[in-house]
Amino acid sequence: MCNPPRFATLVSVFARLLAAASLPLAALIVLAPEVSAQLPDPPSGCDAAGCEPSLSITWTDNASNEDGYRVWIDDSLYCETGPDAQMCFATGLAEGSYVCAIAAFNGAGQSVACSLIANVWTFTPPAPENCAATDTGSNNVVITWDDTGEGEAGFIVYRGGLTICDLPPNSTSCIDVDPPPGAYTYEVFAYTPCGISAGSSDTGVLQGPRLNMTLLGQKDEYGGRYSDIWGYVDSAGNEYAIMGHENGTIFYDLADPANPQQVGYIAGPNSDWRDVKTYANHAYIVTEGAGAGTGLQIVDLADPQNPVLVNTWDAEFTTAHNIFIDTTRALGYACGSPVGTHVFSLSDPVNPVQTALWNASIxxxxxxxxxxxxxxxxxxxxxxxxxxxxxxxxxxLIEAASWTYAGANPHAGWLLGDKRYFAGVDETGGGRLRIWDIADKQNIVQVSQYQSGGATSIHNVFVRDDIAYISYYTEGVRVVDVSDPAAPVEIGYYDTYLGGGPALYAGNWGVYPFLPSGLVIASDIDLGLHVIRFDLLESVDVPSYVPEASGRLAWNAPNPFNPATTIVYFAERGDPVELAVYDLRGRLVRSLVNGTARESGMQRIPWDGTDDRGRAVASGKYFYRLRGHGFAETKSMLLVR
Incomplete structure (x- = not known):
């Protein structure tokens, strides 16, 4: 009650002063200090995060007339600050969720509060489990996982270290939209502001353009400039891929085809050209690179998990373009050196001895x-x-024959099964596979050719079981049935090339089809190792819904055909099967195999377009059906006379 008298006394004093000065009372109001009656503006952008036992609460100071800020936690005033403050630090809080409110205040009162739910986290949230990455078939990969706990702030998904999704709590899926075709390791982590959980991972594969081939795994660990590829199998049957790189040679363990593991890297001269072959338990590497380390590199693969360079033989040449090893005679051939083609004995695998030279100048x-x-x-x-x-x-070394032809730019080739026919390829724009009858060395005749694309180039070809595997640069890996040398038929491909425009020497450099598992390994100049399954030659074990099946129908070639074709199937365990041809009305036309037991593996059965009485059938669509223990499978073919 003392304030009012003191105020009255002051007013009386001022009134007397004003009277003496002949000033109106209104002047008192003008001269007196302004007292604000306006509430401060409320704070905005309120946020809070913390790790047990602390919580940091922040906001944006929007007021200019506040005396300070008040912060409540679960309706209890926790702190009161001075003006211009933007943070309050709380301690002694257990893990859990809290209601926080922040308001500015001054003599006129308190602003509207900014409220939020704040979490105090433990240091590490539970890890997600059962990550699975699935190709949707529409250029997307869906990644799913199990959310194993509560309290995470969110989930983060990586593809090869690149953030794909950053998701809120309780999420269980993410879509990787339109990644380039290839094999990727996806990892999912739960996180809080305090830390990140252990991850759950899976390899996801987005398939590129393909026919009857499936990409299982891919490795590009050095950002491109890869070259040729070869395979190796150790004494225990474990399979490996060996691939050239600009600065050396990479060795991969293929135990998990979806995730090949690098087990070694042998450095060598810098070069875009590097070729490798194996003999016994050694790898032999040549390159056109110059400088230190040139020559024939010899790598000991006795322990393929730890390849060791044991010699660099440079007594006869230091550079070469390609190497081939005749494993039956223990002879190596290095060609494309400045001197010529060197033939050398590998009787001592570590110390070659040159036995002959095909002099390039002569x-x-x-x-x-x-x-x-x-x-x-x-x-x-x-x-x-x-x-x-x-x-x-x-x-x-004796020249036995030579021949040329229009557009000749021959690179390499391989003999077909009966050794009468030779499949050669041209490394040039408009290159193609040509099949030659070489029975008469003085009259070598082209019997057929195969080409994919127009101006594109082939690099190499390898033949296994009358199937040609072609490294076709920008056309990718191409698979051609050459069981009928006069009528090669493409039966599969996987395009590794992702370039945006035409190129001649880009994409698939090399392919190796000789691994016992049937895996096909290929090198892409920009994208590295590709591990591919040729689906038509997949293990004869059929899918789990027919576990006792005794065979599988593959294809017929050529198709369409005139007058004959060959039907290919796979037999398991030598069980008896039936193979027959039917017309469109389901009537039996020709019985080709009638309950006959055959050896396991690939079987080729010709059909000459006649019925069981030897009469030529009319043009049209026909079905061929394979039946055996636990299965029946039907496919169609077209006869065009």
């Missing part, structure tokens, strides 16, 4: 070659000729 440059028995099939890419060179002993 004879011609050999770019690549294939050797069978005592004969070399050499691609003379510079003189536009294919050459056959006899090698009757370790030291004698």
């Amino acid at each position: 004879n011609y440059y050999i770019h690549d070659l294939y050797v069978f028995d005592d004969t070399i099939y050499a691609g003379g890419i510079s003189d536009n000729q294919m050459h056959i060179i006899a090698n009757p002993n370790d030291s004698t």
Whole structure:
């Protein structure tokens, strides 16, 4: 009650002063200090996060006339600050959720409060489990997982270290939209502001353009500039891929085809060209690179998990373009050196001894070659000729035949099963696979050709069981049935090339189809190792819904055909099967295999377009059906006369 008298006394004093000065009372109001009656503006952008036992509460100071801020936690005033404050730090809080409110205040009162739910987290949330990455077939990969606990702030999903999704709590899926085709490791983590959980991962594969081939795994760990590829199988049957790189050679363990593991890297001269082959338990590497370490690198694979460079042989050459090893005669062939093609004995696998030289200046440059028995099939890419060179002993080389043709730019080739026919390829724009009848060395005749694309180039070809596997640069890996040399038929492909426009020497450099598992490994210049399954040659074990099946129908080639085709199927355990041809009305036309037991593996059955009485059937669509223990499968074919 003392304030009012003191105020009255002051007013009386001022009134007397004003009277003495002949001033109106209104002047008192003008001269007196302004007292604000306006509430401060409320704070905004309120946030709070903390790790047990602390919580940091922040806001944006929007007021200019506040005396300070008050912060409540669960309706209890926790702190009161001075003006311009933007944070309150609370301690002694257990894990859990809290209601926080922040308001500005001054003499006129208190602003509207900014409220939020704040979480105090434990340090590490529970880890998600059972991550699975699935190709949807629409250029997307869906990643799913199990949310195993409560209290996470969210989930984060990575593809190869790149953030794909950052999701709220309780999420269980993420979509990776339109990634480039390839194999990726996806990892999912739960997180809080205090830390991140252990991850759950899976390998997701987005398939590229393909036919009857499936990408299982891919590795691109060095950002491109890869070259040729070869395979290796150790004494225990474990499979490996060996791939050239600009600065060396990479060794991969293929125990998990979806996630090949690098087990070694042998450094070498810098070069975009590197070729590798194996013999016994050694790898032999050549390159066109210059500088330190040139020559034939010899790598000991006795422990394939730890490949070791044991020698660099440079006594006869330091650079070469390609290498081939005749494993039956323990002879190596290095071609494309400045001197020529070197033949060397590998009787001592670590210390080669040159036995012959095909001098390039006297004879011609050999770019690549294939050797069978005592004969070399050499691609003379510079003189536009294919050459056959006899090698009757370790030291004698005799020209046996050569031939050329329109558009010749021969790189390499491989013999077909009966060794009468040779499949050669041209490394040039408009290149193609050509099949030659070489029975008469003085009259070698082209019997057929195969081409994919128009101006594109082939690199190499390898033949296994009358199936040609072609590294076709920008066309990817191409698979061609050459069981009928006169009518090669494409039966599969996987395109590794993701370039945006035409190129000649880009994409698939090399392919290796000889692993016992049937896996096909391929190298892409930009994208590295590809582990591919050729679906038509997948293990004869059929899917789990017919576990006792005794075979599987594959294809017929050619298709369409005239007058004959070959039907291919796979037999398991030598069980009896039936193979028959039917017309559109389901009537039996021809019985081709009638309960006959055959050896396990691939079977080729010709049909000449006639019925069971030997009469030629009319043009049209026909069905062929394979039946056996636990299965029946039907496919169609077209006869065009």
